[in-house]
């Protein structure tokens with residue numbers, strides 16, 4: 001059996017590929033960049049088609065040719081759910097493919113229409129396909145994906161402070177599924193005798209409440225580190241935040257409120273004349289501030305997490321104090337605003353062999369407008385300066 005995984009470089013696509021290989025199936029990939037695949041997957045592919053844009057019909061036609069089943073693991077963004085996936089299903093119809101697993105793996109979005117902007121899009125896709133296609137897709141509901149909550153989203157689990165944030169009762173269980181289990185469930189679904197009949201599949205790996213999580217973490221660490229709970233409010237509070245977020249951002253600003261009213265503080269963008277590999281080399285070397293700041297003579301770190309102390313030894317690289325040395329230390333202490341969540345994300349996009357777009361995105365809990373303006377100005381200046389300092393190391 002030859003399986004096409006569309007969006008194979010994503011965090012659901014990769015485990016699906018591994019699960020297919022474990023069953024002895026052949027796998028073809030479709031995604032933007034084959035270099036985003038781990039070696040164990042990339043090397044074993046039957047073939048790979050490059051998607052030049054979310055609307056690349058020619059690549060979809062090449063990718064679907066001769067395959068027995070398609071697993072669409074396109075990203076959870078409206079354009080991909082609705083448009084790319086629809087173009088892919090049309091390509092699948094032309095290629096005569098009957099088995100199609102749609103991108104889904106969320107809570108059950110057949111319930112509560114109007115309560116979640118992205119879920120409405122998924123429901124819209126399913127409805128449109130049911131009306132207009134000969135293909136009957138499989139949709140899978142998994143609850144929360146474990147690795148997403150605990151590795152990718154610092155909003156839910158903060159790995160530095162070991163804090164789990166949530167709304168509602170701390171004893172209320174959530175359904176979780178691991179990506180490895182998703183890979184196995186999906187492969188079971190597409191190889192079942194009635195796979196072409198499609199339908200809704202509901203699965204889970206386990207259920208756990210916020211209290212269960214903290215208890216399990218603390219037991220596993222045997223007292224060496226202690227996890228904490230951070231209740232962000234009641235379920236009614238969560239609903240109120242969503243209503244306020246909708247009123248403030250409108251539908252087009254869904255990203256700002258869909259995840260418990262996380263707002264975008266600022267996005268600093270600069271295009272750099274250097275290959276993405278070189279920029280990544282500096283960014284990924286997070287401990288090496290020496291390389292980021294031209295004036296740094298040495299940087300040292302004692303301890304780890306809360307209580308750790310970082311000491312900088314600087315010499316002014318320019319200006320009236322040029323050549324003068326100074327030393328300062330900073331200690332990581334308990335946050336002053338424990339209910340506030342804030343984090344930054346660095347995104348690099350390759351724009352060409354010698355051009356990279358550098359984006360630094362700051363997001364966090366909503367703030368009063370006057371604080372927001374001050375924070376935005378400060379972040380813009382500091383991160384623009386930081387990107388320039390990084391660029392100067394490279395060009």
Ligand SMILES: NC(=O)c1ccc[n+]([C@@H]2O[C@H](COP(=O)([O-])OP(=O)(O)OC[C@H]3O[C@@H](n4cnc5c(N)ncnc54)[C@H](OP(=O)(O)O)[C@@H]3O)[C@@H](O)[C@H]2O)c1
Pocket residue numbers: 006007008009010011012013030031032033036051053054073074075076080103104105106107142143144145146148149
């Ligand atoms: N329940 C949960 O907790 C949870 C959590 C996360 C995701 N999900 C669901 O899982 C599914 C897959 O999401 P995912 O997190 O695996 O997605 P992902 O890792 O962000 O991306 C999946 C694929 O989409 C591609 N892609 C992303 N943006 C693109 C763009 N603008 N143009 C073209 N290709 C693009 C990625 O390519 P690159 O590798 O080049 O970026 C990758 O191949 C979605 O249905 C999502 O809703 C559920």
